[in-house]
Amino acid sequence: MELRQADVVWLDAHCECSFAELVQLSGLSEAELRELVDYGALAPKNPQEAEWVFSGDILVTVRAAVRLRDDLELDTQTLALALTLINRIHNLEAKISDLQAQLPHRLR
């Protein structure tokens, strides 16, 4: 799915976001984005290829990290750490919500 062209896009694992789109939509520079990938904070779906593609759902996380960078004056390494931790929190929250959905009503 071409994120820049479509008027309405679900930002989920089915939607793909190119390197250029992520730069344009996140507020990161190209160099910062490459650095975050180098630190392992962001993983392209196709790390071996020249034209990186990312899962569309990371856009929201990256935008949150960029807000933190701007508001708290973080350097890229700290931004990478924040991004890793935000991702981990999102994953844990999703797991908790899945498990809560499976708990019978009386036990919640």
Added chain:
Amino acid sequence: MKYKDYYQILGVERDADTDAIKKAYRKLAHKYHPDVSKDPAGEEKFKEIADAYQTLKDPEKRAAYDQLGRHKPGQDFQPPPDWAKQFGDTQFSFDDVDLADLFAGLAGGRRQAGQGGGFKMPGQDYEITAHITLDDACRGTTVELNLTVPEYDQHGRLHRVERSFKARIPKGATDGQRLRLRGKGGKGVGGGADGDLYLNIALHPHALYRVSGHDLYLDLPLTPWEAALGAVVEVPTLNGPVHLKVPPGTHAGQKLRLARRGLPKPTSGEGDLYAIVQIVVPTVLSERERALFKELADGSTFNPRGHFEREMKNGTPAS
């Protein structure tokens, strides 16, 4: 214009140096940043802190702020007569402006003048949570959103304005899902592109269903005899009731799957509906029920706790 005490907001003295101001800001920002804090009032609080810091960290803006004099927070006031001439432009009206916008505008106005007039600026992106029902998620819906946003007027000055706009959410939404609506954010200025609208979908809790991705979970209360003997029971789904076959020997906590009876997915397909079995006994027994249960108790050899004894015999070490 209402006065805001930026020093008090940051909890610093009026003669605090830039380092102390920065430190106070960071401490408060860590606590209230909306991407960190779960406090519902955090966003508003953070905005106040950020506004205060933006003004006090810049020596020029801080000097301009100090010359407004000291007033009580929330008190209506007018800047001293020569203030506008010194720091802003004299055409400025102070009546309908927020203090933070005034200071943001100071820098904007000067930058614009330096560039000799017209400027181009992309519109702001907005992020907002849209609360919708399960039915809305299934069918798609249009939500009306209200937002107070900073917008530049034709002179490049910031104003906070109430904006109300409609956004179409296509079917396929679920809790926590994000949607990007291109060009539905703030208006660009001077030919700049319009910003985007990012919607965070939040589903209202439903009385019967709990949501996990596009799957739904439903508690299915069964009588002990329905669970033991098997039964066909009616189960409500989003598209009307269906009959579900409960196999004999069904136990509590078992998940019975109704394929494709969950929420529709954005592109194609649907999630599943899981009925989670609960075995429920009547709290008040009739004479007849009591007699039947008694008969069952006397006649049954079933022992649900047989494994307790086996495990203990197998030598589970005592602590």
